[in-house]
Amino acid sequence: MFEIGVEHYLFVSAFVFAMGILVMATKRNAIGILLGAELVLNAANINFVAFGRYRVGGLDGAIAAMFVIVLAAAEAAIALAIFLNFYNNYATIDVDQADTTRG
């Protein structure tokens, strides 16, 4: 029976982070990219809480994670509003269609 330590949490968080980056790099759907960004934020949250619990002690990590959760919610709210507005203008949320300005 092994003990669960900080390393296990870090593996999970590194995996989630890598998935998030991969999703952001490959998805062309705006909401898909937003999901990738949320995965990265959640990876950071796992880090904050795990480090806070095993390395640092106290509530610093947990408080930081709480702030990040709120920021992620605010970001999702404004991003979805902007995507809706984009859809109204372009009838799609494929970010590759956003190419009228370039250079």
Next chain:
Amino acid sequence: MHETLGLTMPLLAKIWLPAAGDLRLVLPDLLLIATIVAILLAPLLSRRSLRVPGLLALLGAVVGALACWFVIGDVAASGSDLFGVAARDGSSGPAMLVADRVSLFFRMFLMVFLIVIVAMWMMTDGEREQNPHEFLTLLLASALGMSLMTSANHLLMVIVAIELASLPSYGLAGFDKFRRTAAEASVKYVVFGAATSGLMIYGASLLFGMFGTLHVPTLAARLATGGPGGPLLAVGLLAFFAGVGFKISAVPFHFWCPDVFEGASLPVATWLSVASKAAGLLLLLRMVFAFAGHAGGEYSQYVLPTISYGVGVFAILTCTFANFAAYRQTNIRRMLAYSSIAHAGYMLMAGAIVVRSSGYENAMSAVVAYLLIYMFMNLGAFMTLGLVAADTGEESMKSFAGLGWRDALTAAAMTVCLISLVGLPPLGGFYVKWWILAALGGAAREANMPFLWVLALVLALNTAVSLYYYARVVWQMYFVPPEHEKPLRAPGAGKALVVACALLLILTGTIWVRPLKSMADRYTSNMYTVSAARTDAGDGLAAAVRP
């Protein structure tokens, strides 16, 4: 209910009870918040009048600027910690914010710029804007985020401040719901912003794990006394830099910048081109100088030069790439966007000066003077573009053809702004660039860092390169015949603003050189400095609530 309150209140008081002196030093921020609340409540009384919110915003900005002016004298020498969380043993915990003259000076700068932007907006889009309250709320909220960015001293505060500046900016970029380019600009902005802020927060979580704190001076102190290093540290710092680099549009985090400037309305583009970059730069310089506040064997030998090279390479990439990209542009708005990226690169060079000496006060002074002059030259250029675009209906290079014959005064003022953007004497833009060069050279000599000479050389070469694309506009205005000879139809206030900017640039390049320099020196002397008492700040919030 009563019992819980009885338990909670002393605990809250123990964790956080702001001192009156601290509140005084954040008075400008509190005034901004009050203005936002007033603008949101105004429709209850004024039935969505179009004028009231604009006037309220102007009033708030004027009072805020005056408040900065009165408070700036009260700042303690070498700055002060604000809102330190008191630990159980009575010692003060890590401070979230700091106050020093630079931070208050920046707030004053921001308020003055806010006044101009609100006035510009009222003259152009404000007349027919259907939702002025919402627009101004977003604008002021982003101003609040920017002013917090310049005094943040804790990575959590940095993250919150950057997001508070960014999220309203995404909304501002796409505020005009019926224009396709605005919708596109805001989508690009929000997607890049979400990606880089994710990276930044992940980087902060790594730094938190490595050093056990998010308080920047403590973090720097632990790094200096042989904290963990190696690749993980580099990844953490680099990921964190992505978020800050996004705000100052450092290459390769700059992709949003030209598209957003092109898609957003003119006041918003002007606002983002100066204010958001200024805030990001001051934030970055504060971080870098916190690291430079320490010295010692391995740390001075490896860590500090790495930071210096890192920031320097980003600065070189930023200004060189932007200057060459500006060549190809036919749309003046995009050209000005790349020009603003290049200027951010020049100012970023000051961040490579990480030697513990008078070096970084010089660097900060040069950057503050640069920001002030940059505000006037950019404002003049963007405003002229706005006038020309309103008259001809397009923003291409061609729309400037023959402006010198159609409106001699505006064209002359625009020429002054452009020459100042290049950085030629006898205009303000020359001296501020010269001071950056002098700060780089002085630090290179003092600390024997040849890399800083390279930066100075790159800065000089880039100035020569940039001459070409600015001169192209001047050529259009004077040597290309206009399509028709009718004089430029433009509001008088707009022309007056452009001329005022040009006059200020001429004055700061001639008789006001010394006053400008001594003012920048005065506001950057006694910067917040890291001392032992400020770094051994306990374990953070935990110390206050741990049983």
